[in-house]
Structures are given as C-alpha cells and as structure tokens.
Amino acid sequence: MRSVLLVAQIAPPSELVAARRVAGFSKYLARFGYRVTVLTSRVSGDGEIEGADRVVRTNDLLLTRLNWRRGHFAALSGQGGRGYAAPSVLERVVVPDLSAITWLPFALPAAMRLARETRFDCVVTSSPPQSAHLIGLALKRRGLCWIADFRDGWTFEPHHPPWPFSAQRRADSSLERRVAHGADVTVAVTRPIGEDLHTRFGVPAKVITNGFDPEEVPTADADGLLDSGRHSLVHTGRIAAARSTPRPLVEALRRLRNDDPAFADRLEVVFAGPLSAEENALLDAPDLSGLVRTVGTLERTRALALQRAADALLVVTEGARRRSVATGKLFEYLAAGRPVLVLGEETEAARIVGETGAGFATSAEDPVAIAAALRRLVESPPKGRLDAVDDYSYPELARRLAELIEDVCA
Numbered sequence: 001m002r003s004v005l006l007v008a009q010i011a012p013p014s015e016l017v018a019a020r021r022v023a024g025f026s027k028y029l030a031r032f033g034y035r036v037t038v039l040t041s042r043v044s045g046d047g048e049i050e051g052a053d054r055v056v057r058t059n060d061l062l063l064t065r066l067n068w069r070r071g072h073f074a075a076l077s078g079q080g081g082r083g084y085a086a087p088s089v090l091e092r093v094v095v096p097d098l099s100a101i102t103w104l105p106f107a108l109p110a111a112m113r114l115a116r117e118t119r120f121d122c123v124v125t126s127s128p129p130q131s132a133h134l135i136g137l138a139l140k141r142r143g144l145c146w147i148a149d150f151r152d153g154w155t156f157e158p159h160h161p162p163w164p165f166s167a168q169r170r171a172d173s174s175l176e177r178r179v180a181h182g183a184d185v186t187v188a189v190t191r192p193i194g195e196d197l198h199t200r201f202g203v204p205a206k207v208i209t210n211g212f213d214p215e216e217v218p219t220a221d222a223d224g225l226l227d228s229g230r231h232s233l234v235h236t237g238r239i240a241a242a243r244s245t246p247r248p249l250v251e252a253l254r255r256l257r258n259d260d261p262a263f264a265d266r267l268e269v270v271f272a273g274p275l276s277a278e279e280n281a282l283l284d285a286p287d288l289s290g291l292v293r294t295v296g297t298l299e300r301t302r303a304l305a306l307q308r309a310a311d312a313l314l315v316v317t318e319g320a321r322r323r324s325v326a327t328g329k330l331f332e333y334l335a336a337g338r339p340v341l342v343l344g345e346e347t348e349a350a351r352i353v354g355e356t357g358a359g360f361a362t363s364a365e366d367p368v369a370i371a372a373a374l375r376r377l378v379e380s381p382p383k384g385r386l387d388a389v390d391d392y393s394y395p396e397l398a399r400r401l402a403e404l405i406e407d408v409c410a
Helices: 017-031 070-076 104-117 130-141 166-182 191-201 247-259 277-283 300-309 328-336 348-356 367-379 386-392 394-409
Strands: 003-007 035-041 052-058 122-127 145-150 185-188 205-207 231-236 267-272 292-296 312-316 340-343 359-362
Touching: 003 017, 003 104, 003 130, 017 035, 017 052, 017 122, 017 328, 017 394, 035 104, 052 104, 104 130, 122 130, 122 394, 130 145, 130 166, 145 166, 145 394, 166 191, 185 191, 185 394, 191 205, 191 348, 231 300, 231 367, 247 267, 247 277, 247 367, 267 300, 277 292, 300 328, 312 328, 328 340, 328 348, 328 386, 340 348, 340 367, 348 359, 348 386, 359 367, 386 394
Parallel strands: 003 035, 003 122, 035 052, 122 145, 145 185, 185 205, 231 267, 231 312, 267 292, 312 340, 340 359
Antiparallel strands: none
8 A cells, every 4th residue: 555645735624726636636546545644734724634544734824813814815715705915025025935934834844754754655745835845855855756746837827926036036946947857757737837847847747637526416506596587607716816807708798788688688697706806896887787696605515506507607717828727616617517618718728628528718808709609608508528527537637646656656
C-alpha cells in the first residue's frame, strides 16, 4: 500500500473548488488502495475527510485578528452577506503570495514532522497558493517523490497584477523555475497551463482537470427558485472571484428585451451565489426585472439541485485574457447533464464543452454575439455525450493521479 501526503491549504469541509479537488483525490485514491494523509489549514474548518487515513490541520494567520480581510475570505466561502474586498497592500509585497507568511510557517514544520514519523512514498502539493510547493521542495530534499499540482498558472495568466518591482518579479520567476525543475512531474488543471510549463521549462506536465463526484447526489430540491413558465439559464457560484463580469451579458439581455420582448418574456437568467456590490447593482437594475433574478447563496446540495432543474447552465469567463480558465462549476454542470453556454470562446472551458458536446461557446465581450447565443440556446439546445463526460469524474481523475504516483515512485 502506497502512502501519500497531500498538501493543500484549502480542503473539506470548505465549499471552495480547491477543497472539492482534495475531496475527490482523497476519496478515490483510498479506494485504489492508497493510504492518504492530508495536510491543510484550519481555515478550511474541522472534521474528517472521506478516504483520508489522517488529516492534519495547522494554524493559519487567516484565523487570527491579524487577518484584516476576514470579510473577504467569508465572501469567497459564501458565508453571510459580505462583499469582496480590494487586494491589500501586503499582497503587493510578499512573494510568491500571502500564504508564505500566514500558513507556510505552520505547514512546513508540520510536513517535516510528518515525514519523520511516516514513511511516505510520494508528496502531492496543490496550488494556489503557490507557496504550498515550497513544502514539496523541502520534502524532495529528504528523498520523497514529488508531484506539483497547478490549479492555476504561476507567472502564466496570474490572478494578481504584475509585481511592481523587478526584484519581486525575479524572485517569483526563480521560485517557479525551482518548483518546475524540482518536481518529479508537474500536473496542470488545464491544457494551456500544462503547455506553458512544458514549453518554458521543458518538464513533463500532465493534465488532470477538476471534476465531479458521481456519488454526490442532491438531497434537497430547487422548489421556488425557478419560473416554470420561462426557459431558465442558471449560473451558480462566484463571479468576482474569477475576475469576470456579467456586464456584456446584461447588455445582451437588454438588447433582447428591446428588440424582441416576446422572446425575452420566455427567458430568465438566475444567479445563485455570493455577489459583489457592483454585481448586485448591475443585476438588480429595474429594466431587467423578470429577466434576471438573484437567489443568494445556497447550500451546496440545493445548488446542485438547481443545476439539475435548470433548462441550461452558464459559465462566465474573461475570454481571451485568461485562456486557461475551466472553472470548477463547469464539471458540476457536466454532471447535471444540462446544456452549457460558455461566455469566452477562446477558453479551456469552451474547448471542454465542445469536446463533450455538452453545449457551445460565444464571445465573453460582444453583447450582439451573446444575444444570438441565448436565442440559439432556447430554440435549439444541444445535448451532451454522457460517455465523454465520464472522463471528468473524480474516479477517473484519481486513477490518472494514481498512475502518476506509480510512475514517479518507480
């Protein structure tokens, strides 16, 4: 039986997408016969993780009074009614990320202690935060096999603005290079991220996407959330956290209402999830009444039920500015079996939807193109090929990770 240490700052019971990746790998690696230890932060909550032989939760300054962005983290987690906060000044200072000073000082000693106590065959570090990979670097020096899992690019299509000083940029690039060359293999959550790692560093980069758990079945219902007399297009989850905006979609809906009121009366776009103040103002505009609705943050099981009750599902991206995007909700949408519309035809999300036949994509920025796509979605909705969708289930994705673990251990 192989023993694997899985390192990720965010893990269950957190509702963030990163936690679902940890949950899927832990659960199904255990079924394949692996003994999994999860090292994570207490910021994710407490409790066991299915499949994990052991869960070690460390302290994190995000849990203390030193965390001046507590409301921002609550918004990300879908807690309460708090809004997103602007990036702090400190985030423009600490390389590669704030977790290097909030979590790494606790996680790294814990990882070293675990490595002394347990004979691990392999460590898997998952980012962001990118500083999680520094734990992999340290354990690699102790002789452990190491897989570095990139859920986002590092210097490729980063979420943060460019570093203001050249010394920071050099330090950030140097750390990325050390991680890419130090790992036995790198894993990318999308093809563009993997291609970038291979092209710039000449290292083997395997693609293991996010996915869905086929055993996760909604135990709630979507009663009262949809208008049975309209064609419901549903978006679940966060928009602002992905740096995208619904503004072009709103302009497209206004065009439809002005040009073809009868068609607009057949359609509703429903947003479920935490919204920023700007998004709330945009979506609650009086002239969109009946056409756009927000239902707030839902418990996960009810959000899944809403996806399955919808006539179609919506992915909003930044388009060409972030080609590597394939948001976690996309794979829940595939599991729901409803037609999917992606705003961002240049993105990895668009490629996956086209590959599975689950839907189609259009521009993320052109209201005219979006309006035409909405009309097509209502009048001739696509049907997905369920056999292709199974490739994105966590049993299959964990099997691929298990193969990589065996390769590096061999």
